[in-house]
Amino acid sequence: MIQLSRWKIILVVLALALGVWFALPNVLPANVRERMPGFMPSNTINLGLDLQGGSYLLLEVDTEALATERLNNMVEEIRLDFRRERIGFSGLTPEGHGVVVRLRDPAQTDAAVRVLNNMGEFVAQTGQRDRTVQRVGPGVIRVQLSEDALQAQASAAVEQSIEIVRRRIDSLGAKEPSITRQGRDRIVVQAAGESDPERLKNVIGQTARLTFQMVDEQNSLQAALAGQVPPDAMVVPTDEPGEPFLLLKRRVLVSGENLTRANVGVDQMQRPAIDFRFDGQGARRFGEVTAANVNRRFAIVLDGRVISAPTIISPITGGSGQITGNFSVQTASDLVNLLNAGALPAPLTVEEQRTVGAELGADAVRAGLISTVVAFVLVLAFMVLSYGFLFGGISVIALLANGLLIMAVMSVTGADLTLPGIAGLILTLAMAVDANVLIYERMRDEVRAGRPPILAMDAGFGRAMVTIIDANLTTLIAAWIMFFFGAGPVRGFAWTLTIGVVTSVFTAVLITQILLALWFRLRRPKALPIA
Known part of the structure; x- marks a missing residue:
C-alpha cells in the first residue's frame, strides 16, 4: 500500500493539473477571463441566490x-x-x-x-x-x-412550463437561473442577480398563447353581449379602437405552436409591429383558411384578448405575416421574446415571492468565507498538535488539494454555491481529515505493537481503508437521498457534500500515501515520528 506505484503518481499529477486548469478562472478578474483564448476554461463557481442576491418565485401550474x-x-x-x-x-x-x-x-x-x-x-x-x-x-x-x-397531461405541462420559463428568463439576460420542479405541480425559480421579482412575474406569468380565429359575422354581437352566445362562438375583449368586444368562432384555425420565428418589424405607417413565420403545417393551414375566407375578418388573439382583427384581402400563402396594433418598441420586443420562447400550456400563479438584496448576499459571502477559514485553521491546528508537523502538515496539504478539486468540479458542473453548500464544504473539511485520523491511529497501534516503520505505514493504509470506504459510502448515500428528494438549499448542500466526499477520499488516501512514501524513501527512518 505504501509503495510508489507509477499509476498512482500519474493519476494524482493529472488530477491536480486538471484541478488547477479548471479552478483558475475563479481567481482571475472578469476582464481577464473575457480576453482568454477560446480553449481556456471560463466557467466559475456560481453564487446562489442567498450569496449573490436576487429574486425567488414559487409558481404553481394551474x-x-x-x-x-x-x-x-x-x-x-x-x-x-x-x-x-x-x-x-x-x-x-x-x-x-x-x-x-x-x-x-x-x-x-x-x-x-x-x-x-x-x-x-x-x-x-x-x-x-x-x-x-x-x-x-x-x-x-x-x-x-x-x-x-x-x-399525464398535467405532468407534461409542468415539464414544458419549466423549459419555457427557462427560455423566457434567459431572454432577460439572467445568469444561470435555477428552475426546478417542486412536488406535483409547482416550480421554484431562483434568478441570482435579478432584483426585481415583478419584472420576472410579468415575463414568466404571461401565458403568451397566440391563436388565429375567424370573426363570427353571421350572429349578432349585441345579442351575444346580452347573454345569447351561440354554442360555437365566444365573446372576446379587444384592443381594436371603437370595438371593445368581438364575437369569434371558438374553433382555433392556427395556433402559436406553429410559429417558427417572430421578430420586431414596422408596419406601413412605420410603427412597431411583429413579423412572424409559420412552419410547413401552419403555413399550409393558414393559406387554406385565408383562401377560403377572402373579404372576411379574422382575429389574432393573445391570452384571450384580440390584439388585431384585420380583413383578409387575398390568400396568404407564403407562411408569413405581420401583427399590427398599439405596440411600443418595448412591448413589441417583450411580445416577440414570449412568442419565440413558446406559450405556456397552462396559467402560472405566484404562490410565494421574495427578494434577497445584494448587500445581504455580500454579508453572507463574508460570513461563509470567515467560517470556512476558521474551520480550516482549527483543523490545521488539531492535526499538527495531534500528529506533528510532518504527518499533520501532509494532511493539510491533502486538504488544500481537496479544496482545489472541489472548486474545479463545481466550476465544470456549473453548480451553485449557497450557504447550505458552504456548510457542506465545512463538513467536508472535517470528513477529509477523518480519513487521515483513521490511517494515523492505525499506524500508531502498529508501532506500539512493535512493527517496523514500513509495515506500520502499510498496515495503516491497508487496514483503515475498509473503514474509510464504509464511512464515506454511507455519507454518500445520505447525500444522494437529499439530492434526489430535496429541493433548493437541501440540494445545494447535498451536491457540495457529494463532491467533497469523493475528492476527500481521493486526496486523503492517494496524496497522503504518495507524500509519505516519498518522505520514507528519502529519509529511511528507524522510527515513525507519529508515535
Whole structure:
C-alpha cells in the first residue's frame, strides 16, 4: 500500500493539473477571463441566490385550467363529429371532468357511442384511450376524461412550463437561473442577480398563447353581449379602437405552436409591429383558411384578448405575416421574446415571492468565507498538535488539494454555491481529515505493537481503508437521498457534500500515501515520528 506505484503518481499529477486548469478562472478578474483564448476554461463557481442576491418565485401550474380547456375542446369535437355524422343532440352539458350528451333520438345511441369511442387519443403510459364512454339512460351518454390522461397531461405541462420559463428568463439576460420542479405541480425559480421579482412575474406569468380565429359575422354581437352566445362562438375583449368586444368562432384555425420565428418589424405607417413565420403545417393551414375566407375578418388573439382583427384581402400563402396594433418598441420586443420562447400550456400563479438584496448576499459571502477559514485553521491546528508537523502538515496539504478539486468540479458542473453548500464544504473539511485520523491511529497501534516503520505505514493504509470506504459510502448515500428528494438549499448542500466526499477520499488516501512514501524513501527512518 505504501509503495510508489507509477499509476498512482500519474493519476494524482493529472488530477491536480486538471484541478488547477479548471479552478483558475475563479481567481482571475472578469476582464481577464473575457480576453482568454477560446480553449481556456471560463466557467466559475456560481453564487446562489442567498450569496449573490436576487429574486425567488414559487409558481404553481394551474392544472385544473388545463383540464377545463381539454374538456371544452372535447365538447367542440363532439359537436363537430355529431353534425358530420348527422346525429341529433339536444345538449352537451359539462359535468366534472366529463360531458353528458343528450340525443334527440334514443335510436341513434349505438351510432353515437361508436362515434364517441373512435374519438380521442391514446395515453402513452397506459395504452388506453384518454376518455371513457358510458350509457347512463335512454339517449343519454356520459363521456369522461380518464384520470390517467389528466395526470399525464398535467405532468407534461409542468415539464414544458419549466423549459419555457427557462427560455423566457434567459431572454432577460439572467445568469444561470435555477428552475426546478417542486412536488406535483409547482416550480421554484431562483434568478441570482435579478432584483426585481415583478419584472420576472410579468415575463414568466404571461401565458403568451397566440391563436388565429375567424370573426363570427353571421350572429349578432349585441345579442351575444346580452347573454345569447351561440354554442360555437365566444365573446372576446379587444384592443381594436371603437370595438371593445368581438364575437369569434371558438374553433382555433392556427395556433402559436406553429410559429417558427417572430421578430420586431414596422408596419406601413412605420410603427412597431411583429413579423412572424409559420412552419410547413401552419403555413399550409393558414393559406387554406385565408383562401377560403377572402373579404372576411379574422382575429389574432393573445391570452384571450384580440390584439388585431384585420380583413383578409387575398390568400396568404407564403407562411408569413405581420401583427399590427398599439405596440411600443418595448412591448413589441417583450411580445416577440414570449412568442419565440413558446406559450405556456397552462396559467402560472405566484404562490410565494421574495427578494434577497445584494448587500445581504455580500454579508453572507463574508460570513461563509470567515467560517470556512476558521474551520480550516482549527483543523490545521488539531492535526499538527495531534500528529506533528510532518504527518499533520501532509494532511493539510491533502486538504488544500481537496479544496482545489472541489472548486474545479463545481466550476465544470456549473453548480451553485449557497450557504447550505458552504456548510457542506465545512463538513467536508472535517470528513477529509477523518480519513487521515483513521490511517494515523492505525499506524500508531502498529508501532506500539512493535512493527517496523514500513509495515506500520502499510498496515495503516491497508487496514483503515475498509473503514474509510464504509464511512464515506454511507455519507454518500445520505447525500444522494437529499439530492434526489430535496429541493433548493437541501440540494445545494447535498451536491457540495457529494463532491467533497469523493475528492476527500481521493486526496486523503492517494496524496497522503504518495507524500509519505516519498518522505520514507528519502529519509529511511528507524522510527515513525507519529508515535
